[in-house]
Amino acid sequence: MKQQSPVDVLICGAGAAGLTLAIDLARRGVSFRLIEKAASPFHGSRGKGIQPRTQEIFEDLGILEQILAAGGAYPPERLYNVDGTHTDTEVIEHQQPTPAEPYQQPLMLPQFLTEGVMRERLLELGHCPEFGCELVSFEQDVNGVTALIVGNDGEQTLRVRWLVGADGGRSVVRHTLNVGFPGQTLGVRAVVADAVMTGLSRDYWHRYGKGDMATQLALCPLAGTEMFQIQAPIPLDVEVDLGIDGLTTMVAQRTGRQDIHIQSVSWASAYTMNARLADHYRVGQVFLIGDAAHIHPPTGGQGLNTSVQDAYNLGWKLAAVVAGAPEALLDTYEEERRPVAASMLGLSAKLLDGMKKGDMRRGREVHQLDIGYPDSSLALQLTGREGGLLAGDRAPDATVRNAAGHSSRLFSLFQGAHWTLLGYEVEGGPPKPGAGLHIHRFGPGGDLVDDQRQFSDAYNLASGEWVLVRPDGYVGAIVTNDDLETLHGYFAQVGLSAETF
Template identity: 30%
Template sequence: MDASVIVAGAGPTGLTLAAELRLAGVDVIVLDRLEQRTGESRGLGFTTRTMEIFDQRGLLHRFGEMGSSNAGHFGGIPVDFGVLDSIHQAAKTVPQSATETMLEGWVRELGADIRRGHELLGLKDHGDHVEVEVSGPDGRHRLTAPYLVGCDGGRSAVRKAAGFEFPGTAATLEMYLADIKGVDLEPRLIGETNDRGMVMCGPLGDGGYTRIIVCELGTPPRRRTEAPTYAEVAAAWERITGIDISHAEHEWVSAFGDATRLATEYRRGRVLLAGDSAHIHLPAGGQGMNTGIQDAVNLGWKLASVVRGTAPEALLDTYHDERHAVGRRLMVNTKAQGLLFLGGPELQPLRAVLAELVRYEDVSRHLAAMVSGLEIRYDVGGGGHPLLGRRMPHLELVGEKRKTSSTELLRSGRGLLLDLEDNAVLRDRAADWSSRIDIVTAAPHGVLADGPLAGTSALLVRPDGHVAWAAPGSHHDLPMALERWFGPARARQA
């Protein structure tokens, strides 16, 4: 085998997956058809859940100063995201180019083999390994690995070559996106429409650029082989707003539609999909890149465990079970948002009613959690503890020698058994899995008087940060949960 895993696509999803695999000691080759990063700022910022994930891996400082805010929207209706229970706000000003730069630097530090200018032409799943045909700077060649993951975008070559079904709805309209400067524009919230279309604009950090989005009603989508010209964007902006921006300097221009598709399965044999390869949708609320990163964090530790032989192959089925459900939910909320901010003036009564409803905190929390990924709760089985299946919240801890936190204890990318009551019997029961999880005894820094952690004595946390077992409250015992998520126990070493 040339590697344990081949990842197609060096965007945010593919790079995150490669990093997660390397944290677990798995060798990985990342292929990307582009010779260098595009430098485009397509995905802008991170949801609250992605901020938590990057913090969990100790990466936030690598971005430098990030503009963050609790101001958000659902389909153009302003929503206060400050109602969410998290120590983080959403980041608003990090362009995708900066995200990819940071991730690639991290992945290279971890020792991944990134091969740019290498395009995947075809593949064959032999049952016990995957063979791929690649075109690179030195011509065509073949690579083999036990597993292949397609993270190569909405037009995924992996998805097509492996025969994944990709049902959904085709685009019904075309939208333009551009980053421009040299023109003075009043900020416009997404969802500001008239009978000609919808426009949005807002500042992009400190570089002097403004992000604009334009959707002209009645304009059918085009099948483009290259990006639109800025002249097309400026002309559409003027037809909708009456304002001439043709003299502005543009950094880059792109077009996209409202096509909505979801792969029927995220795994076929030894080929898996993540990110836009598995799901495409209207980019509402910046959820696409963030969902892809979260796909990768869910898959990475599971694939690494199977490759290393510590967990059975059936663990990979939980990747589809957990993330396909998230993808279905993503399709629903992005479609709903598209109707709200692209539906034209006839939907104004619906917008007005929804604007009244979001004044209720429960409604705001529901919509904000949906867009931010904080509503996700995986079915890990085992009882009624409020944290089962959810992400472990940030918890300040006092250990034997120093202060720490639940977030810091997950930096290694390993599982975590957190013993909050110094229970030697509990730790002994988990000892056979000590090569795969960290067993830590620490006391909460403060009294857990209320909230989901109240009365909790111990937690088993998966490497992706989700709670797989808790005491009291889990019906399954600890060894059962450990075997389900980390494989059979090994005989103790003398």
């Protein structure tokens, strides 16, 4: 048995959550290994919606342009009536981008294409997943985890500081930890399949059997491919033929049409919908992210997005502790993310009830732009603010100009592994910037100009106030010029050097 050199993090599971964490750690210079039990990448469309908040994250990770190029907008719904007529409606509420929220529309991209873009980005950063490599067992102590893995090179023992379970709803990591996964089976079983078919326009999301779970069928053209995604509820206790013949028969029966022909099926699955939430996201040196921590019905396109944001929350915190931050910082991962998942489960269940009745309309509630951490121990609010932006909120975007007059976006200033401190008409000497902190000031002698008042409208700071933006794009603190010593203590809490001031 080979003894491998230690690394900081072992990530088990190379789906969207594991890949997000790997990309984030790679750009921060944290050592890790990303292993995946499957012999090859997942090739299905299961999670196909990229919500606006996740688009912001993908911009920060350097993959949004590729995601936008590969995907497309959701088409309107064409609902067929029993008399053969149909009605066309928009399922997705269309909102125009704003300076504070530049991405307003969910993007459709099949999961296998999203993960393909993520693997390419990871390769650019010098890493790749190890497919066909399985976590067999692990033991932990106060200093780290000893993991037994088996792959193409046989069994290996690996010593890591932390283990992250991104290994799905049947998580080996969660089971080994004996973490409870309470919830409920929702009494709905469904087929989802990716198929090339003829006889249907690709300009619509075709739906049949509104309000009747026995005859419902959805045929959605998958952006970036020649395929349609087939979605259909099925009986709980009946085996279904997921091949070409079986799916062709189902489509014919539920549409009443004989002119829709399935040419090939690249992936198909029959699954029972559940809503479950892990009792804990952290046990010692081990963490759960993504479906290992929460599973849910697919309604509303929340799952993949919530999983990406789990990883995005955890990544900068692991890197901070590697760099010397107090280990207690890692407790804020569960503190912040578990309530978000609990809320998401409730929303997905509510949308599932609507789907049963044929209501597929989706609006801002699924965009995840309003998710925040106002009750987090990392939310420092020292100014008396009524309404508007508060510590813990998502940090808005805005167009600004630098001292030379060139236009820029706050999101461009935030992009990367650093914290950002923005001062508004502050007097006196500013704090000193450091490697982990970028400082910008608006007002006389500052380096930024709010000539369009987009920053003022979004942040509503008073003269002499500072806003601190975390590496994951949330407001960490809002303080006055008189509170900088308190902010200094906050910096110690999150691992920014005392030399910053």
